[in-house]
Amino acid sequence: MIKESNRTDTNTVYLFKVFVLIFLIAYLAFTLFPFYWMITTALKTKADAYRIPPQVWPYRPILDNFRELIQGKIFPLRYLLNSFIIGGGVIGVCLFAGVLAGYSLSRFQLRTKNHILVFILTFQMFPSVLLVIPIYMYYLRIGLLDTYIGLILVNSTLSLPFSVWLLKGFFDTIPVELEEAAAIDGCGRIRTLTKVILPLIGPGIVTVAVFAFLISWQEFVYGLTLASTESVRPVSPGISVNFLAMMSMKWEEMMTAVIALIIPVVILYVFLQRYVIAGLTAGAVKE
Amino acid sequence: MQKGRFLTDKQVAVILLLPVLIILGSVGVIPLVSALQMSLTKTSIISISQHKFVGLRNFMDILTNADYWQIVKNTFLITGIAAAIRLAIALGLALLLTGTIIKRGKNLFRSLFILPWLIPGVAMAIVWMWMLGTRVGIINYLLRSLHLIEANLPWLADKMLAKVSVITVFVWGGTPFIMIVLIAGLQTIPQDLIDASRIDGAGYWSRFLFIILPLLRSLMAIAVLLSLIYMFQNFVIIYTLTGGGPGIATETFSLYVYKTAFDIGRIGRACAIGTTWLMFLLVFAIFYLRSLTGGGKKA
Numbered sequence: 001m002i003k004e005s006n007r008t009d010t011n012t013v014y015l016f017k018v019f020v021l022i023f024l025i026a027y028l029a030f031t032l033f034p035f036y037w038m039i040t041t042a043l044k045t046k047a048d049a050y051r052i053p054p055q056v057w058p059y060r061p062i063l064d065n066f067r068e069l070i071q072g073k074i075f076p077l078r079y080l081l082n083s084f085i086i087g088g089g090v091i092g093v094c095l096f097a098g099v100l101a102g103y104s105l106s107r108f109q110l111r112t113k114n115h116i117l118v119f120i121l122t123f124q125m126f127p128s129v130l131l132v133i134p135i136y137m138y139y140l141r142i143g144l145l146d147t148y149i150g151l152i153l154v155n156s157t158l159s160l161p162f163s164v165w166l167l168k169g170f171f172d173t174i175p176v177e178l179e180e181a182a183a184i185d186g187c188g189r190i191r192t193l194t195k196v197i198l199p200l201i202g203p204g205i206v207t208v209a210v211f212a213f214l215i216s217w218q219e220f221v222y223g224l225t226l227a228s229t230e231s232v233r234p235v236s237p238g239i240s241v242n243f244l245a246m247m248s249m250k251w252e253e254m255m256t257a258v259i260a261l262i263i264p265v266v267i268l269y270v271f272l273q274r275y276v277i278a279g280l281t282a283g284a285v286k287e
Numbered sequence: 288m289q290k291g292r293f294l295t296d297k298q299v300a301v302i303l304l305l306p307v308l309i310i311l312g313s314v315g316v317i318p319l320v321s322a323l324q325m326s327l328t329k330t331s332i333i334s335i336s337q338h339k340f341v342g343l344r345n346f347m348d349i350l351t352n353a354d355y356w357q358i359v360k361n362t363f364l365i366t367g368i369a370a371a372i373r374l375a376i377a378l379g380l381a382l383l384l385t386g387t388i389i390k391r392g393k394n395l396f397r398s399l400f401i402l403p404w405l406i407p408g409v410a411m412a413i414v415w416m417w418m419l420g421t422r423v424g425i426i427n428y429l430l431r432s433l434h435l436i437e438a439n440l441p442w443l444a445d446k447m448l449a450k451v452s453v454i455t456v457f458v459w460g461g462t463p464f465i466m467i468v469l470i471a472g473l474q475t476i477p478q479d480l481i482d483a484s485r486i487d488g489a490g491y492w493s494r495f496l497f498i499i500l501p502l503l504r505s506l507m508a509i510a511v512l513l514s515l516i517y518m519f520q521n522f523v524i525i526y527t528l529t530g531g532g533p534g535i536a537t538e539t540f541s542l543y544v545y546k547t548a549f550d551i552g553r554i555g556r557a558c559a560i561g562t563t564w565l566m567f568l569l570v571f572a573i574f575y576l577r578s579l580t581g582g583g584k585k586a
Contacts, residue, residue, distance in 0.1 A: 020388055023379060024396070030459070031400055034414050037425055041417070050423045097306035108300030122572050123311060126319055127520040129541045130561035133548050134321035135314065137335055157315050164307055218407035220523035225549070236409045240527060243413075251417050258410040265405045273398070 041255040042066070049252040065256040074253045076230050079238035080260070082148075086234055087213040089152035094163040094212040095205060097156075099198070102167030107176070123161050128154075128221040136225055146228050154222045159212040170204035171197070210272050217265060235261055326558035333552060345559035354535060355543075355560070362539040365450055366518040369457035374511055377462050381469035382495075397470070404463035412527035415456045419443055446536040449529050453537050456524055461517070465510045472506035473499070508578045516571050540564040 041049055043061040068074050135154060136145070144150035174197055182196045198205070217236070224237035233241070239257050243249070294302070326345055328338040349355050380400060384393050403411070418426050419442035427439040442452045476499065484498055522541040525531060531538035531546070538546075544564065548557035 017388060020383060024383060024389075027376065027380065028396070028399060031403055034411075034418060034459070035402065037418055038414050052422060054423065054425050054428050056425070056428075093310070097310060100303040101307040104300045104303035108296060108303075118576060122576070123315060125516055125520075125568050125572055125575075126315060127541060127544075127561070127564065127568070129520070129522050129544050130322050130558070130564065131315065131318045133544075133554060133557060133561075134318040134325065137554075138318070138321075140335070153310065153314050156310055160307060160311060214405070218409075220407075220409060220526075221545075236407050236523070239413070240409055240523075244527065249417075251423070254413055255417065258413055261407055261410050262405070265407070269405050 038255050038258055041252055042259055044252055046250070046252055065252055068253070069256050069260055074257050074260075075235075075239055075242045078230055079233060079235040080264075082227075082232055082238075083217055083234040083236070084264075085148055086151050086155060087216045089148065090155045090159060090212045090216040091209045093152060093156040094159050094208055097160060098163035098167045098208055099205075101164045102169075102171050103197075105164070105168045106171035123157070128158075132221055132225045135222075139226060145226060146232050148232055150226055151222065151232060151234070154226065155216040155219055156212075158219065159208075159215045162211060163208045166208055167201065167204055170201040174200055206272065210268065213268070214265060322558045322561055324558075325555055326562045328555045330554040330558075331552055332548065332554055335554070338555070341555070345556050346563070349556065349559055349563065357535060358538050358540065358543050361450070361535070361537065362519065365453055365457070365537065365539065366515055369454045369461070369518055370511055370514045372454070372458050373462045373465050373514055374507065376458070377465035377469055377510075378507070380462070380466045381473055382499075384466075385470055385473040397467075400466060401463040403460050404467075406460065408460070408521070408523035409527055411456055411460050412524045415452070415459070416443065416528050419452055443529055444533055446533055449533060449537045453525055453528060456528060457518055457521075460524070461514060465514060468506060468510045469503065472503050476502055505578055509575070512571060512575045512578065516568065516575070519568065519571070540567075 040058045040061075042065050043058045043063070044055070045060060045062055045064070048055055048058065048060060065074070070077075132154075139145040139150050144153075178196060187195065216234075219234065220236050220240070223234040224240065227233040227237070230238075239254075239261060243254050243257065325338065327340060327342060329341045329345070330338045383389055384397055384400075389396070418424050421427065421439050421441045421444065424439075424442070426442065427436070430436045431439070440448060442448050480498055519539075520541055521539075522545060525537055525539060525542055526545070529537045531542040535543075540560070544557050544561045547560060548554050
């Protein structure tokens with residue numbers, strides 16, 4: 001009896017494994033092909049890029065497009081600078097406000113603690129496209145339109161809820177006794193915070209910083225509407241403004257621009273992979 | 288120590304919360320209330336500080352507009368299908384990457400599969416727009432070479448295909464996130480449970496149905512919900528890929544609000560549309576919070 005079912009079992013298992021392999025390879029190809037196509041297009045000459053039928057492999061790869069990128073001929077390099085500045089600002093804001101708020105929510109027994117947490121979480125659901133309308137009007141009136149500060153503030157709202165939530169979780173893992181011991185040793189609250197606790201939540205801080213930067217790097221709506229000139233416009237909406245406004249699409253240039261957009265993110269990921277995944281899972285799986 | 292305190296504990300707690308509350312309040316809550324207020328007015332982008340109160344007129348205009356309902360349908364259709372496909376694929380991948388069928392290279396696969404998540408929406412949309420081009424796009428070329436299609440398909444110019452294209456990009460970009468979440472969840476399933484079921488003679492399929500699925504349920508719900516919420520509000524991908532077109536075939540709430548406010552210039556109306564949008568999101572919010580506080584670990 002057992003032998004027979006084993007035999008049909010092995011057959012179905014084999015078939016299943018083949019199916020699984022096909023699924024895996026197919027999805028891997030689907031996932032990676034756009035990257036391949038992006039890179040090979042950027043390496044093509046203008047003529048080769050739109051050849052019909054398309055060249056699957058670049059026969060005459062050139063680096064001209066990248067040279068033009070560095071010379072700023074493809075899009076203003078200022079866009080990249082702006083994104084870095086805004087990203088840095090957002091990191092600063094999220095860490096400052098996040099650490100304070102996370103600490104407060106973790107340590108102090110406020111009656112409304114849960115309400116605040118809920119408020120912070122539902123906040124992520126406010127659509128920026130809707131909020132940008134009054135924000136645009138307001139910024140216009142008080143002169144924050146087209147400024148770094150204006151953009152840093154709105155971008156912070158996208159990462160703050162997560163930052164507070166994550167940091168609170170980290171603070172929760174540090175026993176209160178540690179602070180009491182530090183207090184006995186003579187540390188005031190602030191010294192305790194900086195010298196004792198912060199080092200312990202190092203990973204949390206890095207995760208928050210990485211996320212804050214990534215999210216502001218990708219941000220589009222606020223950057224599109226609240227930055228009216230090149231001087232402050234970040235790179236994501238910048239590429240859209242520069243290219244999609246044109247009638248003729250210069251695809252080899254656009255692919256180069258896209259690569260420029262992606263490289264900082266990929267570099268960040270390669271070095272800080274642990275934190276990115278840790279942050280992602282922390283966002284969903286509660287301990 | 289208590290007596291010499293300048294501020295009470297409670298006061299300190301509130302002060303520490305102030306930065307967050309001020310920022311979220313001024314750039315989040317106040318604009319939201321403003322938007323709600325403006326939905327009751329007739330405001331034009333040209334004379335931006337003049338609001339003429341019109342009550343519920345905007346809402347009546349919108350709700351009797353056929354375009355509006357088409358856009359509601361679009362939003363739910365695109366978002367729903369994309370979320371379902373994402374979940375299915377991500378579940379499959381997560382099971383494979385935490386299971387026993389694949390022996391080696393799990394970490395490599397995981398790192399590769401996560402790549403699309405890092406890509407900014409603009410980049411994603413531009414690359415796919417290039418690949419889906421009717422005459423110069425590589426996708427049509429590949430499909431024809433494999434004899435899967437006869438002639439070039441207008442991926443971005445046909446009403447139905449445009450929706451497929453948008454869904455494809457959403458799936459491509461968003462599946463990694465769900466995959467990672469599910470992997471994390473799968474890794475928390477105690478191994479002894481799985482081993483015990485093996486000893487009891489349970490096949491892979493029943494193990495999946497009766498042990499893994501129930502334990503993953505709340506996690507899947509949260510992942511899908513987050514997915515839905517994200518796509519429900521996403522602007523950049525559809526804006527870049529199709530601009531809402533052809534016509535309004537791929538237009539969702541986010542584009543509708545944007546265009547009404549900044550292209551047409553009817554701000555009051557745009558805010559009204561946005562308010563109805565928020566109603567829908569509110570429903571999602573309730574579900575989200577329910578699964579966060581109610582779900583958790585139920586063995």
